[in-house]
Amino acid sequence: MNGVIDLTVFQVGLAYIFVLMVLIIVRILGIKREKELIIASIRMTLQLILVGYALVYIFDNPNPMITGLIILVMEAFAVHTVLGKYKNKLSLPMKKVIAFSMSMGTLTCIVYFLLIVVRISPWYEPQYFIPIAGMLIGNSMTGISLGVKLLLDGMISQRALVEEALILGATPQAATRSIIRNTFDAAILPTMNSMLGMGIVFLPGMMTGQILSGTAPTTAIAYQIAIMLGILGAVALSVIILLKLGYRTFFTQEVQLQTGLLDN
């Protein structure tokens, strides 16, 4: 290992040749995507530059308030993304459940992971806190998003079965048991699949990044194993909270099906 090769601005500039290449291909194929492509490249560059400088500042001046604020923004962004995806299909109680399960599920795992597994000090050390929280929240967001979709689909497609179960004297919990089971299973499947392929089909981004920046592969692997388990925990916890609280929003006080949202 000869330390890290720093990229100069010129070297990074050379990488833009890829954008140029795609532009040419797109032009030849006659796909009208030039504008989006240029915007995407510029936005990506600007966003990362800004984030880079912000991180430099934040890492140099560790502050519990700032770390907390950033976590809050990440959680809010994740909740907002899920809600935006299912705009008119969610009831107000369901939206609350989404926000609650996202934050409870991830915060619990973030705290455990950083304070008990990695044992960072001070507890708000941004260099660890921010990237790890980002990974757990990002993965939970995908899990919750899938969970919401499957729960809604299940309630709509199996509505007659759920209703018949109620008629036969089932509690809402018993009436939705199979929907909840299937949804949980499907929502954690992507995480499990990525665990199965890890190291063979692909090297995870975090590990690649660490290795590129000079960390010994063994250290990088230790981190990757721990973070993968943390991700599994965060996804499973937030999805189960979502489902356990979410199914109730489909029933009224009188234990009748909450129609309306299920009708269309």
Place this chain on the structure above:
Amino acid sequence: MFKFVDVKYMDILDVPSLFIEKGKITTLVGASGSGKTTLLRMLNKMLSPTQGKIMFKETDLVDINSVTHRRQVTMLSQNPVVFEGSIRDNLNIGLKFQEKSLLSDDALLSMLEKVNLKKGLDTSPNALSGGEKQRLALGRVLLLNSEIYLLDEPSAALDDETEETIIHRVTEYVRKDNKTLVMVTHSKAMAEKYSDTMIEIAEGRCQSIRGCKRERSY
């Protein structure tokens, strides 16, 4: 057993007053769309009146836990619903939902015989005909051995002969244990033959049961 006081359900039903007697067989007749199913669903709290109140054994239904109520007042839906699994699973599922102990194969088989369904317990119910599914669903609710039954057209998809057999057995079963039965039927002949009281809901959207109720005792 049930007493309606100025009940309305949206603009679909208007029932100023109605009694359903304990230990009697009451039939509900009326044209399609007149509100028979709606009335039945109110009795087991799958629908709640938008106005007025329904008393059940002197208590307002509003104050009774819905799940507890449905375990006492068992309803058979108009359209049979078949759950995942075998015929055995489908017969037992009501007991399972009510957290009661499941029945032995012998008991299940004798119920299949009672509802005239000649199929094995391990058969998948998906291939059953409409009428067979309806009898499976009937068997499922009869196994619950409830005090009160609400049956929504239990014989709609059946031929005359099977209909006669099934209704005969059901009413016999109900009378033997002095159960209460409210049954929707499209057949006035059946209603007159087997019921103690017949309630007729007037054509179209029922404005009032008072005017069209025809009570008679046999």
